[in-house]
Amino acid sequence: MAAKSEEQILRYSMLEDDPNSNSLFAEKERKPRWGPQHAGAKELASLYTKGKRIQEIISMLVAICLFIFNFVNLVKYFRVDNLYFIALSSIFGILTADFASGLVHWCADSWGSVQLPIIGKAFIRPFREHHIDPTSITRHDFIETNGDTFAVTIPFMLYSSYKFCYFTNDQIRDTYNWECYIFLLAIFVSMTNQFHKWSHTYFGLPWYIKLLQKYHIILPCKHHRIHHVAPHETYFCITTGWLNYTLEKIHFWTILEYLIEKATGYKPRDDDMKWAKKVD
Numbered sequence: 100m101a102a103k104s105e106e107q108i109l110r111y112s113m114l115e116d117d118p119n120s121n122s123l124f125a126e127k128e129r130k131p132r133w134g135p136q137h138a139g140a141k142e143l144a145s146l147y148t149k150g151k152r153i154q155e156i157i158s159m160l161v162a163i164c165l166f167i168f169n170f171v172n173l174v175k176y177f178r179v180d181n182l183y184f185i186a187l188s189s190i191f192g193i194l195t196a197d198f199a200s201g202l203v204h205w206c207a208d209s210w211g212s213v214q215l216p217i218i219g220k221a222f223i224r225p226f227r228e229h230h231i232d233p234t235s236i237t238r239h240d241f242i243e244t245n246g247d248t249f250a251v252t253i254p255f256m257l258y259s260s261y262k263f264c265y266f267t268n269d270q271i272r273d274t275y276n277w278e279c280y281i282f283l284l285a286i287f288v289s290m291t292n293q294f295h296k297w298s299h300t301y302f303g304l305p306w307y308i309k310l311l312q313k314y315h316i317i318l319p320c321k322h323h324r325i326h327h328v329a330p331h332e333t334y335f336c337i338t339t340g341w342l343n344y345t346l347e348k349i350h351f352w353t354i355l356e357y358l359i360e361k362a363t364g365y366k367p368r369d370d371d372m373k374w375a376k377k378v379d
C-alpha cells in the first residue's frame with residue numbers, strides 16, 4: 100500500500116468536516132456523525148466518574164511535587180560541562196515522548212474496549228470520546244486534560260527522587276545525564292495532552308502557543324487534523340508530531356497491526372468503529 104501524502108490525507112479531512120458529504124458514518128436520518136450530541140459521545144462523557152476525577156487530582160499533585168523535587172536536585176548537582184548533554188537530551192526527550200505518545204495513542208485507539216475492567220473506562224474511554232467529539236477536549240479543564248499523562252510520569256519521577264535521596268554524590272554524578280533525559284522526557288510526556296488540546300483550539304490561544312505551533316515545536320492544528328480522518332489509522336504522535344511523517348512513510352503502524360491481527364485474529368479499531376456508529 101502506498102503511503103498517503105500529507106496533502107492527500109488533508110483533502111480527505113476537509114471532506115470529513117463537510118456536514119453534507121456522504122461519509123462512511125453518515126446516517127440516512129442525518130444523526131450527528133460527531134460532536135457533543137452524538138449518542139456515543141454523550142454516553143462516553145457520562146462515564147467520566149467522580150472516582151476518576153479524584154485519581155486525576157491525586158496523580159497531578161504527586162507528579163508536580165516529584166517534578167519540583169527532582170528539578171531542585173538537578174539544579175543542585177548541575178555542572179556547566181553538562182550543558183551540551185542537556186541540550187541533546189532535550190531533543191531525545193522530545194523524540195522519545197513523541198514516539199511514546201504515538202504508541203500509547205495507537206494502542207488505545209486500535210485495541211481493547213471501553214468494557215475492559217479498570218482500564219476500559221479510565222483510559223480507553225477518553226480516546227473513543229475524542230474521535231466522535233474531537234472538540235470535547237477543548238472543554239476539559241487542566242486536570243481532566245492532563246491527569247493521565249501526569250500519572251504516567253510518577254513511577255519514573257519517583258525512581259529519580261529515590262536516587263537523589265539515597266545515592267552517594269559520586270553515584271548521582273554518574274547517573275546525572277540519564278536523570279536529565281528522564282526529567283525532560285517526563286516533562287514532555289506530561290504536557291502531551293495539553294499540546295494535543297491546543298491543536299484542537301482554534302480561537303483564543305495566546306500568541307506564543309500559536310508561534311510554537313507555527314514553527315512545529317509543538318503539535319500544529321493542521322498536522323493533527325490528518326489523524327482525525329476516519330478510520331483514524333495514522334499520525335498517532337501527538338506531543339510534537341515530529342515522527343508522524345516518517346512512521347507513515349515506513350508503514351510502521353500498518354505493519355504492527357498486520358502482525359497483531361495475524362497472531363491474535365483481532366481487527367484493529369473494532370471498538371472505535373462501534374462507538375462511531377452508535378445512535379440513540
Ligand SMILES: [Zn+2]
Pocket residue numbers: 204208226230326331
Ligand atoms: Zn486517536
Ligand SMILES: [Zn+2]
Pocket residue numbers: 229233295299323327
Ligand atoms: Zn485529536
